[in-house]
Amino acid sequence: MLERRLVWEKRATRFLLGALVLLAFQIPMLAQAGGGAPGRNASPAASKPGTPVDLMGYWVSVVTTLDWRFRMVVPAKGDYFGLRLTPAATKIADAWDPAKDEAAGNQCKSYGAAGIMRIPGRLHITRPDEKTLRMDIDAGTQTRIFHFGEWKAPSGDATWQGDSVAQWDTSGTGGLKVVTRHMRPGYLRKNGVPYSENAILAEYYDVVRERNGDRRLIVTSSVEDPAYLQQPYTSSDHFKWQADASGWDPTPCSARW
Amino acid sequence: MKIQLPLMLIAASVPLLAQAPAQVDLSGSWASLSQDDILLLADYTGIPYNDAGRAKALSYSQSQMSMPERVCLFYTQTQIFGGPFGLRISKETGPDGKIVAWKLAGWEDRAPMTIWVDGRPQPSKNAPHDRTGYTTGSWDGDVLVSYTTHMKSGFIRRNGAPHSDQATLTIHFLRHDDLLTLAASLEDPVYLSEPLYWSRTFRRSRNTVEQLDGPCVQGDEGVPQGAVPHYLPGQNPFIDEMNKAYHIPVYASEGGAETMYPEFRKKMKDTFVPVEKCTRNCGGRGPGPGGAPGPGDGPGPDGPPPAR
Numbered sequence: 329m330l331e332r333r334l335v336w337e338k339r340a341t342r343f344l345l346g347a348l349v350l351l352a353f354q355i356p357m358l359a360q361a362g363g364g365a366p367g368r369n370a371s372p373a374a375s376k377p378g379t380p381v382d383l384m385g386y387w388v389s390v391v392t393t394l395d396w397r398f399r400m401v402v403p404a405k406g407d408y409f410g411l412r413l414t415p416a417a418t419k420i421a422d423a424w425d426p427a428k429d430e431a432a433g434n435q436c437k438s439y440g441a442a443g444i445m446r447i448p449g450r451l452h453i454t455r456p457d458e459k460t461l462r463m464d465i466d467a468g469t470q471t472r473i474f475h476f477g478e479w480k481a482p483s484g485d486a487t488w489q490g491d492s493v494a495q496w497d498t499s500g501t502g503g504l505k506v507v508t509r510h511m512r513p514g515y516l517r518k519n520g521v522p523y524s525e526n527a528i529l530a531e532y533y534d535v536v537r538e539r540n541g542d543r544r545l546i547v548t549s550s551v552e553d554p555a556y557l558q559q560p561y562t563s564s565d566h567f568k569w570q571a572d573a574s575g576w577d578p579t580p581c582s583a584r585w
Numbered sequence: 586m587k588i589q590l591p592l593m594l595i596a597a598s599v600p601l602l603a604q605a606p607a608q609v610d611l612s613g614s615w616a617s618l619s620q621d622d623i624l625l626l627a628d629y630t631g632i633p634y635n636d637a638g639r640a641k642a643l644s645y646s647q648s649q650m651s652m653p654e655r656v657c658l659f660y661t662q663t664q665i666f667g668g669p670f671g672l673r674i675s676k677e678t679g680p681d682g683k684i685v686a687w688k689l690a691g692w693e694d695r696a697p698m699t700i701w702v703d704g705r706p707q708p709s710k711n712a713p714h715d716r717t718g719y720t721t722g723s724w725d726g727d728v729l730v731s732y733t734t735h736m737k738s739g740f741i742r743r744n745g746a747p748h749s750d751q752a753t754l755t756i757h758f759l760r761h762d763d764l765l766t767l768a769a770s771l772e773d774p775v776y777l778s779e780p781l782y783w784s785r786t787f788r789r790s791r792n793t794v795e796q797l798d799g800p801c802v803q804g805d806e807g808v809p810q811g812a813v814p815h816y817l818p819g820q821n822p823f824i825d826e827m828n829k830a831y832h833i834p835v836y837a838s839e840g841g842a843e844t845m846y847p848e849f850r851k852k853m854k855d856t857f858v859p860v861e862k863c864t865r866n867c868g869g870r871g872p873g874p875g876g877a878p879g880p881g882d883g884p885g886p887d888g889p890p891p892a893r
Contacts, residue, residue, distance in 0.1 A: 396631045406862055408868045409868035500761050564786045
């Protein structure tokens with residue numbers, strides 16, 4: 329009887345070990361299910377542990393759609409095509425005068441958080457610590473800081489880049505969701521289309537890998553601003569990953585170009 | 586008890602295995618949020634054309650659409666990124682209840698796209714091509730990735746900007762709450778020197794996106810049978826249309842890979858003079874009498890009528 333019991337216990341132990349091995353194999357699979365397959369997110373750039381999508385490194389804008397004329401050159405005054413503006417907004421935009429902006433020290437108005445991702449240029453994304461993600465942008469020499477966790481925005485004047493709170497979008501694509509408030513009033517387009525200090529910018533950052541090996545950063549953004557927009561302004565813009573800082577060219581803000 | 590524990594562990598692990606990979610429900614109606622859909626005839630800005638692509642584009646006459654044999658011709662699946670309409674997505678299940686395909690319903694000028702996700706292979710490279718192409722897909726985490734081959738030659742933009750029948754289209758379907766972004770890559774070894782990347786966002790709609798109209802009826806649109814309207818090299822009268830409308834130089838509107846990147850701005854900077862005041866297709870007005878735009882709405886009341 330005792331012998332039979334020993335044999336059973338031996339078998340049970342083996343079974344238990346087997347089950348543990350099985351579970352160990354499942355852990356990476358679970359991680360994949362929640363955060364995307366390694367093929368989509370893996371990159372040569374080192375990433376911090378716990379970041380579902382690897383955003384680190386240099387990214388260059390790729391401007392390929394019909395909004396090229398709004399992004400690569402300065403559109404005409406009064407050209408609001410594709411936007412649903414309030415009368416208050418058109419009044420401001422119709423009075424756009426880059427010389428006045430320069431004189432008032434407001435040449436960075438189109439480089440605020442709600443507009444800057446559509447200005448052609450390069451991004452350099454780093455992770456200084458577990459609680460922040462830093463995005464340096466060469467166009468206008470701007471820096472955006474995304475805060476994770478229980479971060480409390482400081483009081484004080486609004487800034488061009490506002491206060492950004494970030495969280496990994498674990499229920500969706502595994503990308504990064506960023507919500508930005510408290511922005512200094514700026515421009516959605518170079519030609520003076522305004523957003524107000526009450527505008528709220530929501531962004532989703534995803535990385536996809538193309539068949540040719542390119543990695544692309546897709547930024548889907550939506551600006552809500554009842555003062556100046558009759559409906560949210562939604563856009564999706566893309567960037568291509570590059571292995572080094574080639575082309576990184578910090579330039580000052582320009583109200584005219 | 587000692588025997589039950591491992592059995593319980595294994596039993597618990599079975600549903601975990603079944604979870605991978607996760608799948609997001611894409612089905613439903615998605616309204617177009619296209620906000621940049623104005624198109625001039627010789628606008629190839631941002632398209633990485635090689636010389637062959639550019640030459641083909643500039644030879645195109647919009648009157649080709651009026652040729653009797655082309656009046657009812659569909660666009661290829663690239664029209665998803667060029668047309669003004671919303672999407673209606675549904676799933677198709679097999680007898681065992683598993684999803685075998687996702688379907689993007691067609692528009693009046695684009696055939697439906699069926700994305701087979703049951704593991705079937707692409708057809709032979711010698712299989713015939715058509716306007717619909719053949720699309721397979723797989724899940725990469727929560728992202729559906731489709732791959733379309735076997736399309737006939739078609740258009741990248743509705744102004745005749747061409748792609749060849751060797752072009753392939755990859756689309757990543759990225760869903761975030763009520764937004765769906767389609768991030769696409771068009772590779773074309775014949776006309777493009779680099780892949781052409783697109784992204785376009787749709788918003789979930791409670792209204793049903795309308796689908797195909799009635800059957801196309803071929804009528805006489807003035808182009809005689811057998812004639813192929815076109816422009817010979819150097820004779821396209823619209824080549825400077827972007828320059829006239831927006832002061833964008835011809836070397837930019839002709840496209841090419843360099844026009845996609847920030848450095849190209851430096852090339853234009855010293856000579857570019859903005860148009861002083863917008864006088865045509867300026868947009869900015871509020872929604873029309875129907876209120877906020879609905880599914881399938883174009884870019885707004887000032888937008889151009891959808892090109893055929």
